[in-house]
Each structure stands twice: as C-alpha cells, then as structure tokens.
Amino acid sequence: MDNKQLQELQNARKEKKQVVLATNLSSGVSELLYPFETDEITPLLEEARLALRFDKPHETEVVNEKIFLNIFNPPLRLFIVGAVHIAQKLAPMAAATGYEVVVIDPRRSFGSEMRFPNVALDDRWPDEALEDLSPDRRSALVTLTHDAKLDDPALESALNSDVFYIGALGSNRTNDKRHQRLISKGFSEAAIKRINGPIGLDIGAQSPAEIAVSIMGELTACLRGKMTK
Amino acid sequence: MDNKQLQELQNARKEKKQVVLATNLSSGVSELLYPFETDEITPLLEEARLALRFDKPHETEVVNEKIFLNIFNPPLRLFIVGAVHIAQKLAPMAAATGYEVVVIDPRRSFGSEMRFPNVALDDRWPDEALEDLSPDRRSALVTLTHDAKLDDPALESALNSDVFYIGALGSNRTNDKRHQRLISKGFSEAAIKRINGPIGLDIGAQSPAEIAVSIMGELTACLRGKMTK
Numbered sequence: 001m002d003n004k005q006l007q008e009l010q011n012a013r014k015e016k017k018q019v020v021l022a023t024n025l026s027s028g029v030s031e032l033l034y035p036f037e038t039d040e041i042t043p044l045l046e047e048a049r050l051a052l053r054f055d056k057p058h059e060t061e062v063v064n065e066k067i068f069l070n071i072f073n074p075p076l077r078l079f080i081v082g083a084v085h086i087a088q089k090l091a092p093m094a095a096a097t098g099y100e101v102v103v104i105d106p107r108r109s110f111g112s113e114m115r116f117p118n119v120a121l122d123d124r125w126p127d128e129a130l131e132d133l134s135p136d137r138r139s140a141l142v143t144l145t146h147d148a149k150l151d152d153p154a155l156e157s158a159l160n161s162d163v164f165y166i167g168a169l170g171s172n173r174t175n176d177k178r179h180q181r182l183i184s185k186g187f188s189e190a191a192i193k194r195i196n197g198p199i200g201l202d203i204g205a206q207s208p209a210e211i212a213v214s215i216m217g218e219l220t221a222c223l224r225g226k227m228t229k
Numbered sequence: 230m231d232n233k234q235l236q237e238l239q240n241a242r243k244e245k246k247q248v249v250l251a252t253n254l255s256s257g258v259s260e261l262l263y264p265f266e267t268d269e270i271t272p273l274l275e276e277a278r279l280a281l282r283f284d285k286p287h288e289t290e291v292v293n294e295k296i297f298l299n300i301f302n303p304p305l306r307l308f309i310v311g312a313v314h315i316a317q318k319l320a321p322m323a324a325a326t327g328y329e330v331v332v333i334d335p336r337r338s339f340g341s342e343m344r345f346p347n348v349a350l351d352d353r354w355p356d357e358a359l360e361d362l363s364p365d366r367r368s369a370l371v372t373l374t375h376d377a378k379l380d381d382p383a384l385e386s387a388l389n390s391d392v393f394y395i396g397a398l399g400s401n402r403t404n405d406k407r408h409q410r411l412i413s414k415g416f417s418e419a420a421i422k423r424i425n426g427p428i429g430l431d432i433g434a435q436s437p438a439e440i441a442v443s444i445m446g447e448l449t450a451c452l453r454g455k456m457t458k
Contacts, residue, residue, distance in 0.1 A: 201432075203453065204453025210453075213449055214449070216445075217445075220442055
C-alpha cells in the first residue's frame with residue numbers, strides 16, 4: 001500500500017465511506033474498492049460486499065488469484081427518536097451490540113441524564129438533529145414517540161438517507177395513517193416499504209425490554225441481510 | 230380473600246408455583262387457581278393460563294360473570310452454562326429484561342467477577358449447580374461451552390425439568406452428535422426436540438452481542454408462546 005492509497009483511505013474513512021483494501025497475495029499489489037458506490041457485479045466486488053456486510057476481513061480466491069480483503073466500515077449508529085421507556089432499554093442493548101447511540105427528544109422532561117446514564121441525548125427537533133448527524137448506510141433509525149409531530153419528520157429524514165434500517169413503533173392503524181401522510185408528502189410505496197412497522201420481530205414481546213429485544217433482532221437481521229418480513 | 234387463602238398463597242409463592250387469584254367482581258368470592266398443574270380445559274383456566282403466560286393481570290368475563298385475575302408468577306430465571314464471551318453479553322441483556330441470571334462454570338479462570346460484574350457466578354459442575362437451583366417452568370437454560378463434559382450434564386438436568394426454554398450453542402454437526410449421545414442415554418426424540426440448537430433466531434448474527442440478541446429473541450418467543458422453529 002503506497003502513500004497515495006493511504007491518503008485516499010484516510011479521506012474515505014473521514015467521509016464515513018465503506019472501503020475495502022484488496023491485496024493480491026502473490027503480487028502484493030493492492031487497490032481500494034467502494035463496493036456499495038457502484039452497481040457493477042464482479043466476483044471481487046461481490047466478495048467485498050459480503051465482507052463489509054458481515055464485518056469480516058477475509059481471504060478469497062478470484063480468477064485463481066488469492067486476494068486478502070481488509071475492510072474499513074464506519075461505526076454502526078442508532079438514532080432513537082423518543083426518550084421513552086423502550087428507549088431506556090434499547091439504548092444500552094444497542095450500545096452493548098456495538099452501536100453509537102443517540103436519543104433524540106426535544107421534550108426536555110423526557111430526556112434527562114438521570115433516565116439515560118451514559119447515553120448521548122439530543123434535544124433538538126428530529127429533522128434538525130438528523131440533518132446535522134447525517135445518517136448513512138451504517139445507521140439505523142427508530143421512532144418511538146407515538147406522536148406524528150416528532151416521528152414523521154424523523155421518518156422523512158430517514159427515507160431521504162441510506163440508513164439500513166427504519167423502524168416505527170405503533171399499531172397497524174397508526175402505521176396505515178402514517179402511510180397515508182407520507183404518500184401525500186410525495187413518498188413512493190417502495191420508499192415507505194423501507195419502514196418496519198409494526199416494529200420488531202414477532203416474538204410476542206410484552207415488556208419494554210422485550211420490545212427492545214425484538215427491535216434489536218430485526219435491526220440485526222437487516223444489517224446482516226436476513227429479510228424477516 | 231380470607232386468611233386460609235392468604236396462607237395458601239404465601240406457601241405457593243414460597244414453592245415457586247404459578248398461581249392465579251380469581252375474584253368474582255359481583256360476589257367478591259375468590260379462589261386460587263394453579264392452571265399449569267392440571268390438563269383440564271375450562272374457559273376460566275384458559276384465561277388464567279394466558280394471564281400467567283403474558284404476565285398480565287386482567288378482567289375477564291366467564292359465563293356472564295366478571296372475574297378479575299390477579300397473577301403470581303415466580304421470578305424469571307436464566308441459567309447460562311459457560312462463562313464465555315457470549316455470556317458476557319447475554320447476562321446483562323437478560324438481567325435488563327427482568328431475569329435473575331446465574332452463570333455456571335467450574336473453570337475458575339473463566340468465571341471471574343471482573344469479567345462478570347454484578348452477575349451471580351456459580352463454580353460448581355452444571356448438574357450439581359442445577360440440582361440445587363432447581364429450574365422450574367419460569368426458568369430457561371442455555372449452554373455455551375462447546376464442551377460436552379460441561380454442556381451435556383446441564384442439558385440432561387434441563388430435560389428432566391420443566392424449563393420453558395433450552396438452547397445449545399453449536400453447529401448442526403455438534404447438535405447431531407449431541408442428539409446421538411442423548412438418545413443413547415435414553416432420552417426420547419420428543420424430549421430432545423425441546424433443545425433449540427443451533428441456538429437463537431436466524432438473524433444472521435455475527436458478533437457475540439448479536440448472538441446474545443438472537444438468543445434473547447428466541448427465549449422471549451418461547452416464553453410468550455410464539456413458536457419460531
């Protein structure tokens with residue numbers, strides 16, 4: 001890896017790009033790949049996509065050449081809108097699973113540090129906060145407030161981004177009404193399908209903690225490319 | 230509720246029984262029900278079973294009488310065999326979800342308090358520990374050691390108990406070999422089917438924390454009566 005590549009790699013990481021450093025193990029020649037910035041399908045790009053998706057550097061063989069794929073993924077992030085009971089359970093579970101967590105809630109009485117020890121709290125309105133935090137392909141967003149004034153702007157920001165997971169708490173009825181509002185704002189059916197609602201895996205969750213488990217399960221399945229719905 | 234009933238209720242709780250106090254809201258007459266200690270099927274018993282399963286006291290109507298069902302469930306418990314990386318993630322998640330957690334591992338170097346802050350550690354052999362801890366219908370057991378010397382005695386204890394969930398880490402091959410060993414010990418196919426192996430929901434889990442999430446999801450689904458396999 002030469003100086004020019006190193007500089008490029010550093011820049012790419014600063015911009016939170018998903019990069020793979022592919023090194024030919026016989027020749028020592030290496031190249032930087034951005035597999036998710038192209039639709040091209042080659043054996044090497046497909047292997048690189050898998051390595052990024054599973055967060056696993058590995059050795060592979062492409063056209064009789066041994067290639068080592070080193071991966072550089074930006075941090076996983078989870079934005080939780082609504083400093084509610086479920087958030088109190090979800091935030092530490094997500095942090096333990098390797099996510100940088102931000103709980104967004106402009107209602108100051110909800111988002112107290114006492115209720116969320118060691119969690120980053122953001123008291124801006126969701127659309128303002130998310131514009132600043134710029135969610136990417138390694139980010140997930142969950143809305144938990146049951147209040148369209150807070151949830152809708154967050155969901156609209158998420159739909160306009162590359163987040164790998166969007167989940168919205170609420171009954172089927174709430175989801176149907178939200179669907180109508182988003183359609184009237186000009187979002188397509190395909191776009192709205194990105195929203196997982198009702199949120200979480202169907203495990204009969206009862207308590208806030210069990211709902212948090214069902215959300216973490218669904219979020220992980222999306223991250224790792226296992227479709228559940 | 231009279232003194233005799235109160236005494237009976239206290240004894241039942243001491244013995245970790247699942248009890249429902251059913252009170253007729255017109256007459257005020259109440260009775261104690263043990264819905265899981267009988268196979269009898271009546272509307273009242275079925276309602277009481279649901280209330281216990283979902284941990285929710287509620288009002289119901291049976292044969293035109295309004296009945297309030299108050300539930301007394303023993304604590305949820307999770308026994309984790311193997312003080313390994315996954316256990317380090319699973320123990321706090323389960324504790325946050327309301328389980329009393331015990332990590333069982335006779336290998337002292339594994340089960341250090343430094344690696345498991347605020348978790349009950351038991352350094353007896355699994356069969357000895359479990360005989361003493363007596364798992365019940367509100368208990369779950371998970372084996373994570375990959376070592377038949379430790380996992381098998383734990384699984385045998387669990388199969389001889391009423392635990393609501395048994396999970397065993399290991400590949401399909403490991404599971405097949407374990408299956409053979411349990412058959413040769415005299416366990417029936419139906420009994421062995423109680424073991425969830427490979428363990429956890431199929432969410433593409435990669436890291437120890439993600440595997441812990443998949444286990445918590447499967448365990449919750451079993452507790453709440455949602456079959457997944």
